[in-house]
Amino acid sequence: MTNRILIIDDDIELCSLVKKCVSQVNLETDMAYNGQTGLLQVMNEKDSYSLIILDVMLPNMDGFQVLSEIRKYSNVPVLMLTAKGSEPDKVTGLSLGADDYLTKPFSINELIARVQSLIRRYTTFNQGGSVSILTFKGMVIDKEIRTVQVEDKLIDLTGKEFDLLVFLASNKGRVFTKKQIYTQVWKDDYAFDDNNVMSFISKLRKKIESNSEQPFYILTVHGVGYRFNKEA
CATH class of the missing domain: 1.10.10.10 (Winged helix-like DNA-binding domain superfamily/Winged helix DNA-binding domain)
Structure with a gap:
């Protein structure tokens, strides 16, 4: 089975890199370059995604706002990315319902490991x-x-x-x-x-x-x- 993930990040090069890397572990990837577009994709696709990779520092609508809206109707795992490594940002993200946190820059191997772990946990939980x-x-x-x-x-x-x-x-x-x-x-x-x-x-x-x-x-x-x- 091929899982689909959504990357919401305004860094186009990073999105492309992540998409290329996760394709090696049988993951299909959609991309959105701002919070509004990403949220719209999540709402339209509903249960199609097994994971969302969400950047905190987004223009106009930041990652925390996007996450807050997502959690109103979906428990899909969310892995947050940020250039900040401060404890308050992590606390804010986790309190809003983020499942994991990764600080930029990060290794692709670590990203893939966390992505696979979150998807595996989510899939097992939803098997009832x-x-x-x-x-x-x-x-x-x-x-x-x-x-x-x-x-x-x-x-x-x-x-x-x-x-x-x-x-x-x-x-x-x-x-x-x-x-x-x-x-x-x-x-x-x-x-x-x-x-x-x-x-x-x-x-x-x-x-x-x-x-x-x-x-x-x-x-x-x-x-x-x-x-x-x-x-x-």
Whole structure:
């Protein structure tokens, strides 16, 4: 199967280079040279893209604005590119729903590796229940019979704790805000921050982590939210 990606970047030479390189790993590429055009392509194509590569520094409509609009109706993975390496830019992008961040200049090999990882994760997640066993370092989650074992010990989780763990583990490495976690796990509108997600994260850590104060599985991304350790 050939996956399609969209590059939104005003650097025409960079777009051409990326397109040439990713074609070697069976990826078709569309290109847009400004935010408005890119957003229009995403809206028109809907579910046709497996990944969007989005530059932050775009004319008129910057990458953060484009990302914010995309996230209103699509969960397609977004890899953000920027010439800035500052922490605030990364926090802003991740809090708006970016899946990964790459600072220019970057190596093509690193770009391809991240692109393939994001597409693979997205494809697996959207296959729904096709993968019933999730295996990590010291942990096995069986989604079908709803059990969790850590270091061969069966862990007693509530229904919502299990759902929360499965959601994060199924999106290994991806950062989620509390709002994103609440709407996906609780299946309800997130009207305000009532610390419900933080409370469940804390309870879950105490059950699955060997040291809940220095967790290995569920990590805090300060100023953004939480992610399941991609090294697990």
